[in-house]
Amino acid sequence: MLIAKSISHNYGEDMALKDINLDIKKGEFIAIVGESGSGKSTLLSILSTLLTPSSGEILFDGMSYKEIKNIDKFRKKNIGFIFQFHYLIEYLNVYDNLKIANEESSESEILSLLKIFDIAKLIKKLPNEISGGQRQRVAIARALMNRPSIVFADEPTGNLDSKNAVLVFDRFREMAKKGTTIIVTTHNRELSELADRIIEVKDGQLQ
Amino acid sequence: MYSSMLKTDGDIIITQAKISDTFFSNVDINLIKKIKRIDGVNDSSAFVIGASPVESLPIVAIYGVTKNRFKNYELVDGIYPSQNEALIGESIYASLSDKKSITIANEEFKISGVFKSEIGFENGGVVLNVNEAGAIFNKSASIIMVNSDIYKNINAIIKEIKNLDSNIDVKSTDNFVTNYNQFKIIKTSSTVISFIAFIMGLIGIVSIMSITINQRKSEFGIKRAIGISMRNIIGAIVSEALILGVVSFVSAFSISTLVLYIIKNSAHLQGYVNGEISLSLAFGIFVTSMIMVIVGSILPAINAAKTDPIMLIQGNR
Numbered sequence: 001m002l003i004a005k006s007i008s009h010n011y012g013e014d015m016a017l018k019d020i021n022l023d024i025k026k027g028e029f030i031a032i033v034g035e036s037g038s039g040k041s042t043l044l045s046i047l048s049t050l051l052t053p054s055s056g057e058i059l060f061d062g063m064s065y066k067e068i069k070n071i072d073k074f075r076k077k078n079i080g081f082i083f084q085f086h087y088l089i090e091y092l093n094v095y096d097n098l099k100i101a102n103e104e105s106s107e108s109e110i111l112s113l114l115k116i117f118d119i120a121k122l123i124k125k126l127p128n129e130i131s132g133g134q135r136q137r138v139a140i141a142r143a144l145m146n147r148p149s150i151v152f153a154d155e156p157t158g159n160l161d162s163k164n165a166v167l168v169f170d171r172f173r174e175m176a177k178k179g180t181t182i183i184v185t186t187h188n189r190e191l192s193e194l195a196d197r198i199i200e201v202k203d204g205q206l207q
Numbered sequence: 208m209y210s211s212m213l214k215t216d217g218d219i220i221i222t223q224a225k226i227s228d229t230f231f232s233n234v235d236i237n238l239i240k241k242i243k244r245i246d247g248v249n250d251s252s253a254f255v256i257g258a259s260p261v262e263s264l265p266i267v268a269i270y271g272v273t274k275n276r277f278k279n280y281e282l283v284d285g286i287y288p289s290q291n292e293a294l295i296g297e298s299i300y301a302s303l304s305d306k307k308s309i310t311i312a313n314e315e316f317k318i319s320g321v322f323k324s325e326i327g328f329e330n331g332g333v334v335l336n337v338n339e340a341g342a343i344f345n346k347s348a349s350i351i352m353v354n355s356d357i358y359k360n361i362n363a364i365i366k367e368i369k370n371l372d373s374n375i376d377v378k379s380t381d382n383f384v385t386n387y388n389q390f391k392i393i394k395t396s397s398t399v400i401s402f403i404a405f406i407m408g409l410i411g412i413v414s415i416m417s418i419t420i421n422q423r424k425s426e427f428g429i430k431r432a433i434g435i436s437m438r439n440i441i442g443a444i445v446s447e448a449l450i451l452g453v454v455s456f457v458s459a460f461s462i463s464t465l466v467l468y469i470i471k472n473s474a475h476l477q478g479y480v481n482g483e484i485s486l487s488l489a490f491g492i493f494v495t496s497m498i499m500v501i502v503g504s505i506l507p508a509i510n511a512a513k514t515d516p517i518m519l520i521q522g523n524r
Contacts, residue, residue: 045515045517050432050515050516050517051515051516051517051518052515070436072431072434072435072436072437073434073436075431075432075433075434076433076434076435076436077434079434081432081433083429083432083520087425087429087432087520088429089426089429089430100430100433100435101433101434101435142433143433145433146434
């Protein structure tokens with residue numbers, strides 16, 4: 001489904017990734033692990049179209065990202081991204097933060113998604129009126145609004161307690177079983193064991 | 208102001224030749240009789256312009272006018288003045304302690320009435336009969352105004368009036384107002400000052416819009432990351448900026464109009480300071496401001512559109 005060919009990326013003179021090659025199948029649940037600064041978040045950003053690599057190519061169902069004419073539309077249709085920091089829009093309430101990701105969704109659809117993450121009662125709250133863990137769960141729900149075929153999550157459980165972290169990973173497993181590809185970065189070795197495959201990044205290279 | 212006052216009086220203006228200011232002009236009032244005989248002239252009036260201290264006010268404009276010009280003054284109280292009487296502008300009347308008489312150059316005049324004028328310059332002045340003002344300021348008339356038939360060639364009338372006296376200068380009122388040095392100085396100064404203020408305002412608009420958009424780059428990055436197109440984001444930015452621009456313009460225009468109204472009607476200023484915002488000027492300012500609002504918001508937005516979403520997000524982290 002997703003093939004990375006010789007991906008390298010530099011931030012100025014600093015090499016963040018070097019010659020990464022990956023082949024990810026549809027419905028796979030992959031955990032990318034590595035220390036801080038190893039390049040795992042950069043790799044995730046590149047795989048998810050949020051960052052253009054310095055060199056190399058990524059193919060999505062055989063089509064190169066470079067050939068996609070409307071990358072925003074492609075992203076909306078195929079990709080869900082969960083950030084390490086929740087990155088909700090501060091002036092929109094929980095409902096609108098989800099609605100903005102998919103204007104065509106109904107209130108009942110949004111509500112049922114919020115119920116899965118046990119945050120339905122927060123629907124009218126602003127991000128600054130809820131806890132860090134609740135914000136992160138809203139951000140996860142937002143990433144799933146468009147029923148993406150592939151979900152990228154950068155340390156999605158960093159702000160969650162262990163109970164909610166397991167809840168999120170269980171949810172990812174269920175989604176993967178239904179055919180959604182899940183790619184997650186994490187520090188948590190225990191959680192990474194729940195994935196189908198673990199990819200380790202060290203000094204910008206796959207181990 | 209003075210130019211507005213002159214424009215209400217007629218379309219030809221006669222002053223003494225080779226003088227630097229109408230204040231020093233002295234023309235023979237008897238010319239009126241000859242001017243009225245010229246084909247195409249409907250009416251002619253004369254007035255004396257002077258200035259004198261009145262009560263506690265250090266300087267007040269004094270107008271001596273022929274009787275046929277009294278109709279220009281809209282009475283709010285009393286009647287037009289006869290000999291030894293004065294008609295008082297509304298704004299100066301409010302500042303007088305004695306409301307019955309007024310002393311000008313040691314001559315006492317009974318107040319016959321009070322008038323109001325849209326021209327602040329007049330509203331703060333005193334109107335006397337032309338002969339009495341002429342006696343005070345030792346002249347026959349400062350200016351003679353002529354109303355002509357609109358179907359007649361004004362240049363031909365001007366030429367004919369010039370032939371009556373070699374010691375006079377005759378111009379159309381529009382030409383006079385355009386070339387009168389004091390008006391030129393005031394207009395040029397106010398235009399330059401306004402232009403500088405306007406340019407500074409425009410730079411301010413562009414800067415504020417750019418800063419605002421740059422501060423929101425993280426938000427744009429998040430929106431792009433969840434699939435909202437840059438076209439929609441730019442559209443929303445421009446819409447917000449235009450709403451902000453319109454609200455700002457309406458506020459600024461309202462405040463300016465209010466300030467000008469207060470200045471115009473201030474008894475303290477006696478109507479000497481006056482200003483106006485024409486519709487064409489307001490429209491020009493509005494259009495230019497809106498263009499700058501769009502430029503100030505769209506340039507950083509387009510720049511944001513070319514940047515990877517993750518760089519936008521991390522840029523403000």
